[in-house]
Amino acid sequence: MSDGVPSKSQVKKAGSTIRKYFREEVDFDVAVDAVAVVEDWRRAHYIPLVSANNGLRSRARTAGVEAEVTQRLKRRQTIMDKVQREPTLDLSRMQDIGGCRAVVESIDDLRRLEERVKNGRVPVVGGADYIAEPRQSGYRGVHVIVEYQGRQIEIQLRTTTMHSWALAAEDFSQMLGLNLKQDGDHPVQLFLATASEMMALLETGEEIPDPLRALHEQRRLDALPLLP
Known part of the structure; x- marks a missing residue:
């Protein structure tokens, strides 16, 4: 451990x-000792996260894109829950301990900002395009993993429509005690998936086919009794 920052091998062992x-x-x-290592590793992402946030704001300005930029450091309990949920995850390689969102x-606008982020001086080490290939759950957006000061930071790019869907999914998740942005076949997840498909069509100016409207209404009725 150097300057209070654990080595990657120590972090992997802690996980x-x-x-x-x-x-x-x-x-x-x-x-308890392992959790202390996790907390030290978590804190080590804070300054790189601030740098990533400032960099994202700067790229939005130079791209001429109006963006609402926020940042978050993943909570310790959330990190441990993810370690438990994903048995093969190497904690030292977790890419979203620090995250920014535009x-x-x-x-x-999203694609213009994405291009700026990917063509900047900061190394891009991963990512996923959930617009080209949406999650089964209906989640849409673009994730770019960048490296600041030796730490991986996840940058999420969403339109206001995509963000509205994600916020609704989070609200329903809290109501039900489930992570509905993950893929699954819970009736509320199926309802959200068709809602996302309809929202995506509207966002690109396309008409919603009648069969999709009918499916969405049926899924709404299926989900309704399960919501508080």
């Missing part, structure tokens, strides 16, 4: 230890 604790294979004291008015 494995936390996973073992959830399986009741190690005792509490061992887990919400823009149109897909054209």
